[in-house]
Structure formats: structure tokens, C-alpha cells
Amino acid sequence: MKKMVQFGVIARNFSNSSAMQSAIKNITVIGGGLMGSGIAQVSAQAGQNVTLVDLSPEVLAKSQKSIGANLGRVAKKVYKDKPQDGEKFVAESMARIKTSTDPAAAAKSADLVVEAIVENMGVKHKLFKQLDAVAPEHTIFASNTSSLSINEICSVVKRKDRFGGLHFFNPVPVMRLLEVVRGAETSDATYKTMMEWGKAVGKTCITCKDTPGFVVNRLLVPYICEAIRLYERGDASARDIDTAMKLGAGYPMGPLELADYVGLDTNKFILDGWHNKYPDQPLFKPIPLLNKLVSEGKLGVKAGEGFYKYEKK
Numbered sequence: 001m002k003k004m005v006q007f008g009v010i011a012r013n014f015s016n017s018s019a020m021q022s023a024i025k026n027i028t029v030i031g032g033g034l035m036g037s038g039i040a041q042v043s044a045q046a047g048q049n050v051t052l053v054d055l056s057p058e059v060l061a062k063s064q065k066s067i068g069a070n071l072g073r074v075a076k077k078v079y080k081d082k083p084q085d086g087e088k089f090v091a092e093s094m095a096r097i098k099t100s101t102d103p104a105a106a107a108k109s110a111d112l113v114v115e116a117i118v119e120n121m122g123v124k125h126k127l128f129k130q131l132d133a134v135a136p137e138h139t140i141f142a143s144n145t146s147s148l149s150i151n152e153i154c155s156v157v158k159r160k161d162r163f164g165g166l167h168f169f170n171p172v173p174v175m176r177l178l179e180v181v182r183g184a185e186t187s188d189a190t191y192k193t194m195m196e197w198g199k200a201v202g203k204t205c206i207t208c209k210d211t212p213g214f215v216v217n218r219l220l221v222p223y224i225c226e227a228i229r230l231y232e233r234g235d236a237s238a239r240d241i242d243t244a245m246k247l248g249a250g251y252p253m254g255p256l257e258l259a260d261y262v263g264l265d266t267n268k269f270i271l272d273g274w275h276n277k278y279p280d281q282p283l284f285k286p287i288p289l290l291n292k293l294v295s296e297g298k299l300g301v302k303a304g305e306g307f308y309k310y311e312k313k
């Protein structure tokens, strides 16, 4: 049943993509990590020309490999009875993705730049300032930030009317939602183009204001943090908390499993940032157990241990 649902989602995303049109033809994705590689993949499979940028050539090589493997999974499902068409789909999608280690050069030919680099305001400011000086007048800038303010990120660029948030979910090829975030100065035309582009790459778009965590993370972060506090108090075991939310509330992963999947360092980073900004909000208060796990390097799936132990890949 689970497989059938996932298959339906991927096939639906793909057919939506083929049917939809977007004014955006050339997209530059900056940051070739977990999220950037997924954004590059869904864009390329929807027929867009993609330049995927990272500072590290090793990251780009790894991203290309994982995109190829994930496109292969899509092809297997969508072209189940036509393997040759599947191979063509993978080859054509891969051919639409170029890679680069030079963000400024890659922005020069972009209709849309989606930034998915490290969640750090200073680093994002430095990048966007550089891009604003070289990108064509019409180019729209968007950030995939999980927790930072879009208005604050875009404070360093002149094109504030052509700036917004495009917040994807992990794993990007599977999760159907895209949050389209309007900053204070995002123009109607930019907003409309972002919504159309989101549909064109197969996502269901919702509109959010520039508030902490937008919609999903504003609800998800306190939920995960409450689960960690529950476990920290010894009210239930980790396994029982996760089983409870999977079987009692129908979530695909329990909150502690999801925290490990996202990364405990990311959880902590978001919580600390919001706590500094909103010190009176009890939901954003630091969690000693989370701080301890992070200080011990137990960052979740990627580190081989978090709330649970994992085999290192």
C-alpha cells in the first residue's frame, strides 16, 4: 500500500510537470547538497535547463550520481512497460543539468536562482549581494531557507520586488509541497511566476507570509521539540513516542525518527535562532538533551547516531 501511494505521488508529479508551462526556462540552483540536488532533479525532469552550483566539485559529483539514481527510480515507475523510453527520460533529464563552481557566472544566464546553501544569514547575504551585481534585470531570486526571514535575507539586494521564498521539503523528489513565501516587497508578478514555476516542477504550492518557519516548520519544529522534551523527561521511550505518532496520528515517521532524518544540528540551529529572536516564547526554549547529543556529535542519520543508531552509508 505504502509503495502504491509513493508511486502515485511520483507519477502524478511527473505528469503534472509535463503538462504545465512556466515563464522560467533556465534555472540556477546554488548549493548542491541534500536540498539543492533534489531541486535540480525535479526541475530537470520537468524540462528546465539547470545549472547546479556548489563550491565543492566533490559535492557536485556526488549530487550528479544521486540525481541519476533517483531519476532511474522515477523512470522505472513512470515507464514501467517502456524501459527504452525510461532510459531516454533519464538521459535527457541528466543532459539538462550542467554543473559549476562559480555562482556569479551561473547566475548570468538564469531566469530564476534558487539558493539552497548553508543556513547562515551572513553567508546567504554575501552570496546574494554578489549575484545581484551580475544577474540579468529580469532574474528572480529565491531562498530555500528553513527558518530565516526572507525579508532579512533580501535586505542586501536591490531587486527586492524580484525576491521570495521557495521552500521545498526533504526528500524533494517525493514530498509534494512547495511553500511560496511572499516578502514585504515581493511583487505580484514575481509571486505569480513563482507559483507557476512550482506547479511546473510538479509541486502543490501554498502561499505563506514571511513569519518564522512559514507554515510547516512553525508547526513541525515545536512538535518535534515537544517530543524531545517528553523523551527527556522519561515519560515514554523513544520507540514508543515514534510508534504512537505513526500508528495514532498516521505520520510516516515518528518525531524522533524525523529529527534524526533532518539532522539534530539543524534542529538545534533552528531552535537557537528562534530562541534568540523570541526569548519569551516557551516553545522555542533550548533543550538540554538536544544540546548534549549535538555536542557529542550524535547528529542523527548522517552521523550514524542520534536518538537511534544507524549504519553509516
Ligand SMILES: CCCCCCCC(=O)CC(=O)SCCNC(=O)CCNC(=O)[C@H](O)C(C)(C)COP(=O)(O)OP(=O)(O)OC[C@H]1O[C@@H](n2cnc3c(N)ncnc32)[C@H](O)[C@@H]1OP(=O)(O)O
Residues within 6 Å of the ligand: 002, 003, 006, 010, 070, 073, 145, 146, 168, 169, 170, 171, 172, 173, 174, 175, 217, 220, 221, 224, 225, 252, 253, 258, 262, 266, 267, 270
Ligand atoms: C526541528 C526541525 C524540523 C525541521 C527542519 C527543517 C527541514 C525543513 O525545512 C522542511 C522539511 O523538509 S521537514 C521534513 C519533511 N519530510 C518528512 O516529513 C518525511 C517523512 N517521511 C516520509 O515521508 C517517508 O518516510 C519517506 C518518503 C522519507 C520514505 O518513505 P518510505 O518509508 O515509504 O520508504 P521507501 O519505501 O524507502 O521509499 C518510498 C519511495 O520514496 C522514494 N524515496 C524515498 N526516499 C527518497 C529519497 N531520499 N530521494 C528520492 N526518493 C526517495 C523512492 O522513490 C521510494 O521508492 P523505491 O525506493 O523506488 O521503492
Ligand SMILES: NC(=O)C1=CN([C@@H]2O[C@H](COP(=O)(O)OP(=O)(O)OC[C@H]3O[C@@H](n4cnc5c(N)ncnc54)[C@H](O)[C@@H]3O)[C@@H](O)[C@H]2O)C=CC1
Residues within 6 Å of the ligand: 030, 031, 032, 033, 034, 035, 036, 053, 054, 055, 056, 059, 103, 115, 116, 117, 118, 119, 120, 123, 127, 144, 145, 146, 147, 167, 168, 169, 170, 262, 266
Ligand atoms: N535539510 C533539510 O531537510 C532542509 C533544508 N532546507 C534548507 O535548504 C538549505 C540547504 O540545506 P541542505 O541541502 O540540507 O544543506 P547541505 O549542507 O546538504 O548543502 C549545502 C551545500 O551548499 C554548499 N555551499 C555553501 N556555501 C556555498 C556558496 N557560497 N556557494 C555555493 N555553494 C555553497 C555546500 O558546499 C553544501 O554542499 C538550508 O537553507 C536549509 O535550511 C530546507 C528544507 C529542508
